[in-house]
Amino acid sequence: MSEHTITVAGVAVDTRHWIGGERVASAQTFPDVSPIDGSTIGEISRGTGMEAAAAVAAAKAAFPAWAATSRAERARILHAIADGVEKRIEELSIVETTDNGALLRSHRRGVMPRVAHNFRFFADWLLKLEHEDFETRGHTNHVSWDPAGPSVLITPWNAPLMLATWKVAPALAAGNTVILKPAEWTPLTASLLADIAAEAGLPAGVLNVVQGYGSEIGDALTSHPDVRRISFTGSVPTAKRIAESAAANLTPLSLELGGKSPLLVFADADLDLAVDLAVEQYDNAGQVCLAATRFLVEESVAEEFTRRFVEKAGQLTQGDPRGEATDIGPNIHPLQLEKIDGFVQRAVAAGARAVIGGHRKDGQYYAPTLLTAVAQDSEIVQEEIFGPVLTLQTFATEDEAVRLANDTRFGLAATLATGDPERAERVTAQLVAGTVWTNCFFVRDLQAPFGGSRHSGVGREGGTWSFDFYCDVKNTVTSPNGWNNHG
Numbered sequence: 001m002s003e004h005t006i007t008v009a010g011v012a013v014d015t016r017h018w019i020g021g022e023r024v025a026s027a028q029t030f031p032d033v034s035p036i037d038g039s040t041i042g043e044i045s046r047g048t049g050m051e052a053a054a055a056v057a058a059a060k061a062a063f064p065a066w067a068a069t070s071r072a073e074r075a076r077i078l079h080a081i082a083d084g085v086e087k088r089i090e091e092l093s094i095v096e097t098t099d100n101g102a103l104l105r106s107h108r109r110g111v112m113p114r115v116a117h118n119f120r121f122f123a124d125w126l127l128k129l130e131h132e133d134f135e136t137r138g139h140t141n142h143v144s145w146d147p148a149g150p151s152v153l154i155t156p157w158n159a160p161l162m163l164a165t166w167k168v169a170p171a172l173a174a175g176n177t178v179i180l181k182p183a184e185w186t187p188l189t190a191s192l193l194a195d196i197a198a199e200a201g202l203p204a205g206v207l208n209v210v211q212g213y214g215s216e217i218g219d220a221l222t223s224h225p226d227v228r229r230i231s232f233t234g235s236v237p238t239a240k241r242i243a244e245s246a247a248a249n250l251t252p253l254s255l256e257l258g259g260k261s262p263l264l265v266f267a268d269a270d271l272d273l274a275v276d277l278a279v280e281q282y283d284n285a286g287q288v289c290l291a292a293t294r295f296l297v298e299e300s301v302a303e304e305f306t307r308r309f310v311e312k313a314g315q316l317t318q319g320d321p322r323g324e325a326t327d328i329g330p331n332i333h334p335l336q337l338e339k340i341d342g343f344v345q346r347a348v349a350a351g352a353r354a355v356i357g358g359h360r361k362d363g364q365y366y367a368p369t370l371l372t373a374v375a376q377d378s379e380i381v382q383e384e385i386f387g388p389v390l391t392l393q394t395f396a397t398e399d400e401a402v403r404l405a406n407d408t409r410f411g412l413a414a415t416l417a418t419g420d421p422e423r424a425e426r427v428t429a430q431l432v433a434g435t436v437w438t439n440c441f442f443v444r445d446l447q448a449p450f451g452g453s454r455h456s457g458v459g460r461e462g463g464t465w466s467f468d469f470y471c472d473v474k475n476t477v478t479s480p481n482g483w484n485n486h487g
C-alpha cells in the first residue's frame, strides 16, 4: 500500500487522482470528513488547473482508439465494470456511507446495485441503438451516432457514485473518454470506480478521475477547448458559472439542478398512501434533488393529513446511518447544517410554525421538520433547502393547487396523490416538471427521460436522450446515381 492509500472501514482507497491510467498526487491536499462523527477520513489530492490539463490531455489521447472500439467490445467492458461493482457492493456501500452519511442499508440494497445497473443498462442500450435510414428523392440519409470526444462530468455529494455512473456509463458507451470530478465532500467512491474500471480492462486514459474544490479545478475543466461535452449535476449558482465558462468554446452542456417540488394531496386521495409518500421526503436526510418538499393539501383533509403525518414521522429513527434500523442519518457537513437551520430560523421569525422539529440535534443531525403558516412568496417556500425540512400549505380548488405548484423558479418533479384518474391527467398536463409521479414516488425506468425544466436543468438524460447528448449525431446523404455521376 502506498503512503497515499487510506483505509476506510477496512477498505483501501487511493487518495490520488487517476490520470492516463496512473495515480497522480498533487502537492496539496484537502481533508475529507465523515458526517457520521465529524472525524477526518483522510487527506485527498487537491487538484488545480495543472491536473485538469493533464486529465483532459489523457482523455484526448485515448479518444481515437476508444471511439474506434467496436460497440460490442465497449459493451463487454461496461458489463465487466458492472461485474466489478457487484463484487464490491459491500465495500462501496460502507465507504459511501462513511463519506456522505446516507443509509448503509440503502447503499447495499438499492444504490450500489443501481450503480452496476447503470453500466449494464447503457451497455445494452448501445447495442440496441439504431442507425436510422431515411430516403429523399432516391437519396439515402443515413443517421449515425458518432462519439463526441472528451467529456467532463461533475457531480454532487448527495448520491456520489450513483450520480457519477449515471453519466460515466452512457459517456463511455457512446465512445467518449471521461474526466470525472466528484464533489470535494465525497471523493472516495470515484477513486474506487477508477480501480474497478482498470481491473475490468478499460484502457488507460478512457476514464480519468480528478479531485478538488470546484473553485480551483472547475474552471480549468469546463473552459478547456478540447472538452466536447460537459454534464453537471449540482446547484443553480454553480451551473450558471459553468455555463459561462463553457460558452467560450460553445461546449454542449447537460445540467441537472435543484428543485422545490410539490406533493399535491387532493381530498379524494388515499390519505394513508399520501402520508407514506410525504414521510418518504425525509429520505437521505432530505438531501434529494427530487424531494417533494412542499406539501399542498386540500383544505378539507389538511388537518387529518397533518395528524397522520406527524404520527408517522414520529416513528422514524434518526441516528448512525450504519444502523439497520436507522431511517434518517446525518446531514453532509457543518456548513450545510448551518444553512438548513438558517432557513428554518428565518422562516419561524417570519411567522412560520414548526409542527415538528425546527431545530438541530447533537452532532450533524437536524430534526425532521414540518413548517406551516408559510407564505407562497417566502424564502422557505421558494428556495431549495436540501435538508429534512418540509412545508405545508393548503388549497381550496384544483386551479389554486396548480398555481401554487408551478409558482417557483424550479421545475424538476411533482407528485400527486389523488383517487381520480381524470384529475390526475388534467393536473399533470398543467404542471411544469421533468417528472410527475401519481400515487407513487421515485420509481423510474432508465429508458425514460430525466431532467428538469426552468432552473431545474437544461436537457434530458436517460435511454436515447443520453446518447443524443453524448454523441455527435451525423446524417450521411448518398446519391442514388452511383459513385461517379453527379446526381
Ligand code: NAD
Pocket (backbone or CB within 6 Å): 154, 155, 156, 157, 158, 159, 163, 181, 182, 183, 184, 212, 213, 214, 215, 217, 218, 219, 222, 233, 234, 235, 236, 238, 239, 241, 242, 256, 257, 258, 259, 288, 289, 290, 384, 386, 412, 452, 456, 457
Ligand atoms: P454544487 O453546485 O455546490 O457542487 C456540485 C459540483 O460542482 C461539485 O463537484 C463541486 O466541486 C463542483 N463545482 C463547484 N464550483 C465549480 C466550478 N466553478 N466549476 C466546476 N465545478 C464546480 O452542488 P452540491 O451542493 O454538491 O449539490 C447539491 C445540489 O445538487 C442541489 O442543488 C441538488 O438539488 C442538486 N442535485 C441535482 C440532481 C438532479 O439530478 N437534478 C441530483 C442531485 C443533486
